[in-house]
Amino acid sequence: MTHLRLSIVLTLLVGITGTFSGCKKDDPAPEDENELITTVRLKFTDGTNVQTFQWQDPDGDGGKAPTIQNVALKINKTYKLDVELLDESKMPIVDQTKEITEKKDEHLFVFTPAPASLLTYTYGDKDTKNFPIGLTGSVKTTAAGMGTLKVVLRHQPPVNGMAQKNGTATPGSSDVDITFNVAVTN
Amino acid sequence: MKKGLLVGLVGLLWQSSALMAQTPNPCHCFLKGIIKDQDSGKPIAGAVVRIKENGRFAIANADGRYVIEKLCQGQYTLECKMVGYKPTSVPLSLEHDAVEESFALSEEEIHLQDVEITARKVEAPLAQTATTLQGPQLDQTRGQTLGEALKNITGVTTLQTGTSIAKPVIHGLHSNRVLIMNNGVRQEGQQWGSEHAPEIDPFVAKRLTVVKGAAGVRYGSDAVGGVVLVEPDELPNGGKINGELNTVGFSNGWQGVVSGLVQGSVNNWKGFGWRVQGTLKNGGNVATPAYHLANTGVRERNFSVAMGYRNAQRGAEVFYSQFSTILGIFAGAHIGNVSDLLAVLKNGEPFVQTDFYRQIERPYQDINHNLLKVKAFYNFKNQRLTLTFGRQHNYRAEYDLHGPQAATRPGLLFNITTFTNDLIYEHQPIAGKITGQIGLSGLYQYNLSDGRPLIPDFDQRNLGLFVIERYIRTRWEWEMGLRYDARQLDVYQFVGRVLNPRQHRFQSFSGTAGVVYNANSQLSARFNVGTAWRPPNVNELYSNGVHHGAAAFEKGDATLQPETALNATASLTYNARRLKVEMGFYRNLIDNYIYAKPQPEPILTIRGAFPYFQYVQTRAVFAGIDLTTEYAFSAKFKHQAKLSYLRAYDQQNDDFLVLIPANRSENTLNYNFGTILKSHDTFVSLTHLWVAEQRRVPPNSDFAPPPPAYHLWTVQTGGTFKVSKSRALDWGLSVQNALNTPYRDYLNRFRYFALDQGRNVSLRLKWIF
Numbered sequence: 001m002t003h004l005r006l007s008i009v010l011t012l013l014v015g016i017t018g019t020f021s022g023c024k025k026d027d028p029a030p031e032d033e034n035e036l037i038t039t040v041r042l043k044f045t046d047g048t049n050v051q052t053f054q055w056q057d058p059d060g061d062g063g064k065a066p067t068i069q070n071v072a073l074k075i076n077k078t079y080k081l082d083v084e085l086l087d088e089s090k091m092p093i094v095d096q097t098k099e100i101t102e103k104k105d106e107h108l109f110v111f112t113p114a115p116a117s118l119l120t121y122t123y124g125d126k127d128t129k130n131f132p133i134g135l136t137g138s139v140k141t142t143a144a145g146m147g148t149l150k151v152v153l154r155h156q157p158p159v160n161g162m163a164q165k166n167g168t169a170t171p172g173s174s175d176v177d178i179t180f181n182v183a184v185t186n
Numbered sequence: 187m188k189k190g191l192l193v194g195l196v197g198l199l200w201q202s203s204a205l206m207a208q209t210p211n212p213c214h215c216f217l218k219g220i221i222k223d224q225d226s227g228k229p230i231a232g233a234v235v236r237i238k239e240n241g242r243f244a245i246a247n248a249d250g251r252y253v254i255e256k257l258c259q260g261q262y263t264l265e266c267k268m269v270g271y272k273p274t275s276v277p278l279s280l281e282h283d284a285v286e287e288s289f290a291l292s293e294e295e296i297h298l299q300d301v302e303i304t305a306r307k308v309e310a311p312l313a314q315t316a317t318t319l320q321g322p323q324l325d326q327t328r329g330q331t332l333g334e335a336l337k338n339i340t341g342v343t344t345l346q347t348g349t350s351i352a353k354p355v356i357h358g359l360h361s362n363r364v365l366i367m368n369n370g371v372r373q374e375g376q377q378w379g380s381e382h383a384p385e386i387d388p389f390v391a392k393r394l395t396v397v398k399g400a401a402g403v404r405y406g407s408d409a410v411g412g413v414v415l416v417e418p419d420e421l422p423n424g425g426k427i428n429g430e431l432n433t434v435g436f437s438n439g440w441q442g443v444v445s446g447l448v449q450g451s452v453n454n455w456k457g458f459g460w461r462v463q464g465t466l467k468n469g470g471n472v473a474t475p476a477y478h479l480a481n482t483g484v485r486e487r488n489f490s491v492a493m494g495y496r497n498a499q500r501g502a503e504v505f506y507s508q509f510s511t512i513l514g515i516f517a518g519a520h521i522g523n524v525s526d527l528l529a530v531l532k533n534g535e536p537f538v539q540t541d542f543y544r545q546i547e548r549p550y551q552d553i554n555h556n557l558l559k560v561k562a563f564y565n566f567k568n569q570r571l572t573l574t575f576g577r578q579h580n581y582r583a584e585y586d587l588h589g590p591q592a593a594t595r596p597g598l599l600f601n602i603t604t605f606t607n608d609l610i611y612e613h614q615p616i617a618g619k620i621t622g623q624i625g626l627s628g629l630y631q632y633n634l635s636d637g638r639p640l641i642p643d644f645d646q647r648n649l650g651l652f653v654i655e656r657y658i659r660t661r662w663e664w665e666m667g668l669r670y671d672a673r674q675l676d677v678y679q680f681v682g683r684v685l686n687p688r689q690h691r692f693q694s695f696s697g698t699a700g701v702v703y704n705a706n707s708q709l710s711a712r713f714n715v716g717t718a719w720r721p722p723n724v725n726e727l728y729s730n731g732v733h734h735g736a737a738a739f740e741k742g743d744a745t746l747q748p749e750t751a752l753n754a755t756a757s758l759t760y761n762a763r764r765l766k767v768e769m770g771f772y773r774n775l776i777d778n779y780i781y782a783k784p785q786p787e788p789i790l791t792i793r794g795a796f797p798y799f800q801y802v803q804t805r806a807v808f809a810g811i812d813l814t815t816e817y818a819f820s821a822k823f824k825h826q827a828k829l830s831y832l833r834a835y836d837q838q839n840d841d842f843l844v845l846i847p848a849n850r851s852e853n854t855l856n857y858n859f860g861t862i863l864k865s866h867d868t869f870v871s872l873t874h875l876w877v878a879e880q881r882r883v884p885p886n887s888d889f890a891p892p893p894p895a896y897h898l899w900t901v902q903t904g905g906t907f908k909v910s911k912s913r914a915l916d917w918g919l920s921v922q923n924a925l926n927t928p929y930r931d932y933l934n935r936f937r938y939f940a941l942d943q944g945r946n947v948s949l950r951l952k953w954i955f
Contacts, residue, residue: 028643
């Protein structure tokens with residue numbers, strides 16, 4: 001009887017201790033999104049003339065609205081277009097372009113101008129299976145006017161060991177889906 | 187294994203007539219109850235119940251029920267005998283207006299001269315509908331997840347994410363509005379997420395009980411829609427080492443499940459018992475009638491150990507369980523933005539279609555839940571003190587399709603640790619009429635998350651105090667209770683990289699009042715009004731990001747107030763030899779009902795535009811009917827029907843609510859051949875399930891309209907081979923979705939992407955030793 005009472009008291013104590021004495025725990029730390037893309041930079045090169053336009057949302061989804069620069073190009077020119085992806089929420093800034101280069105067999109950029117007559121895009125790079133990637137390419141402006149350029153990055157990883165990337169936009173899901181305003185002038 | 191008798195003495199004794207209450211006649215007591223097989227839970231017809239002192243006896247009817255009337259007050263011994271079972275005896279004290287002693291007895295190796303009784307009080311609130319799955323009914327669900335198993339109870343459906351993640355939905359409510367009591371401890375994981383299934387191995391349980399309706403007084407916060415009780419057997423108390431081995435094989439997904447249990451007691455150390463249990467599960471890609479679902483495999487590895495000591499006066503037990511699973515998430519359901527979702531919807535079938543594959547790849551969930559429970563009780567002078575301490579840790583890692591920093595870090599990681607303490611004091615019956623309990627519950631919890639920002643870190647403390655009293659008089663049984671809860675929630679939110687701690691305090695009173703009327707041994711009616719509360723969850727207060735599975739941007743609101751439910755339930759139970767009917771009505775009015783409301787302007791992100799949802803509150807009402815009937819055409823042939831009807835409405839906005847389960851009906855014909863080729867209780871059954879189309883949805887609230895109604899057929903057969911007195915082999919063969927019908931369910935979140943599961947043949951063997 002005595003040791004039963006003792007054991008009840010002990011259990012009670014252990015229990016209450018567990019409940020109310022702040023147990024050892026890690027301190028809260030800010031969460032880090034592993035693979036955030038906050039910024040997409042389009043670098044248009046025409047000879048020595050380099051123009052960069054960016055779509056930027058440094059605080060990630062939600063919060064402050066993204067800032068989008070308007071793309072201004074000249075008519076009847078062929079620009080080299082390089083795409084750069086950054087995570088500017090981290091210090092130092094993370095260059096996410098490398099991730100795409102490393103996993104080029106499962107990524108595809110798709111550039112869609114509207115109206116279609118505004119400009120034409122030509123891929124300038126290939127993955128190991130000869131499918132385009134889109135980190136580098138060229139843009140030929142064909143008509144003067146106002147329009148938009150939609151930039152979509154498709155992530156097309158293998159499923160059940162089978163490669164999905166086939167050069168079209170269909171497989172996979174979108175990592176980037178943004179639209180720039182474009183002005184092509186004389 | 188030796189057969190034990192399970193004698194449930196329901197509403198043990200009372201005066202036979204209400205009129206007699208004024209002029210007590212000492213010889214107008216009566217005694218009634220039910221006799222059940224301890225293992226199967228089946229009633230035992232023909233068992234003899236005899237009062238030792240005067241030789242009066244009764245024979246249990248086909249339902250195991252018996253009545254002995256016109257007994258005088260006094261001390262008696264009740265004996266129960268049946269061929270093939272150990273005799274059991276129970277000492278009785280017959281008094282006028284005596285207390286209800288609803289308990290279930292299980293004892294092996296009983297010596298008549300040395301009676302030792304282990305009583306297990308019925309946990310559920312008296313006047314609320316509680317349905318239990320046990321014995322053969324539970325056996326037929328073996329191998330399935332907890333959520334799927336509970337679907338067998340009328341009024342319970344599931345909220346699914348694909349085929350492997352199923353959450354129980356009671357009367358249209360789920361997640362944080364359904365409380366799961368795992369072996370007496372409230373289950374605390376990340377239950378707010380619709381793709382977060384309960385982290386419980388159903389093989390631990392010998393009984394799965396669903397208490398329908400708000401039960402906030404007894405169980406505390408979150409018991410808004412109902413409570414699920416997952417209960418193992420009492421630890422053995424004497425007897426030889428025994429156990430069971432379950433093996434289940436499913437054709438769909440080529441899933442295999444093995445689960446074993448061994449238990450025993452310690453020689454010459456009376457009162458000590460132990461149990462070891464473990465389960466392994468492995469399955470691959472699930473097949474729909476048209477294609478396989480890529481990356482839908484599942485792995486599970488669970489075990490539990492328990493040991494304890496008990497006698498009539500005191501006892502203590504320690505229980506430890508661990509649940510580990512790796513769940514593949516259907517590859518075709520991964521979307522980056524709304525355009526991806528709309529493209530799949532337009533395509534009508536997933537872009538990703540593969541063959542059978544067992545490997546699990548990204549995206550997947552890696553979950554581990556462990557629970558340590560210590561429980562002690564002490565009986566003294568008709569009083570009882572019970573202390574339950576629980577410590578649980580839930581680890582949830584969700585690996586996205588992306589491979590960040592190689593394959594090492596999950597996209598989302600949650601670690602939640604919860605301590606619970608419950609002290610319950612059951613007082614001495616007052617004037618022999620009023621029994622009751624006073625309870626004190628404490629909870630301390632902390633959550634740490636990492637990866638994609640979804641919810642901030644937090645810790646919370648909860649203290650609850652409750653009183654429940656029961657008054658048993660003649661045919662009427664009353665129950666009333668009151669509870670007070672206080673909660674403090676500390677949130678460690680980061681704004682940018684700066685910590686911005688926030689504190690919330692919530693408090694609430696809950697109440698319950700119920701009455702049971704036993705018209706006669708066959709007919710009884712119950713009525714209950716109960717309230718429950720639920721403080722807003724951290725995701726509802728602070729979520730701020732894209733919910734990838736739902737293709738939605740969800741924003742919390744830190745000013746949300748607790749939800750309070752006012753729930754009225756009424757039920758009628760008729761239990762005759764051929765016909766059994768259980769009919770329940772309910773109306774649950776939830777004030778401050780929290781839901782994610784679509785906003786007119788989408789949110790622009792780098793992955794494209796997402797529909798924007800904001801957590802808001804409204805006044806919602808859930809009302810419906812559950813009906814179960816069973817009719818025996820003959821001793822061998824019976825029909826069972828289950829029907830559930832639910833209408834949920836947003837009273838404040840005059841509109842319907844999203845994600846409410848559709849109405850459904852299920853009909854089963856069962857033929858029992860008796861003994862055939864040495865297989866006992868051999869049966870064949872045919873089940874038809876009809877699920878209606880959910881037409882009550884708010885307009886423009888969804889990417890796709892609710893799927894059409896569907897019909898599913900299930901064929902089952904099974905029986906038992908008795909190998910020796912204590913050994914048996916139970917077998918069961920079933921074909922679910924026998925016609926391989928293509929269908930989609932409104933409450934399956936992957937209905938946008940793919941069909942539901944196709945035909946599934948399963949073979950179940952249970953070796954009892």
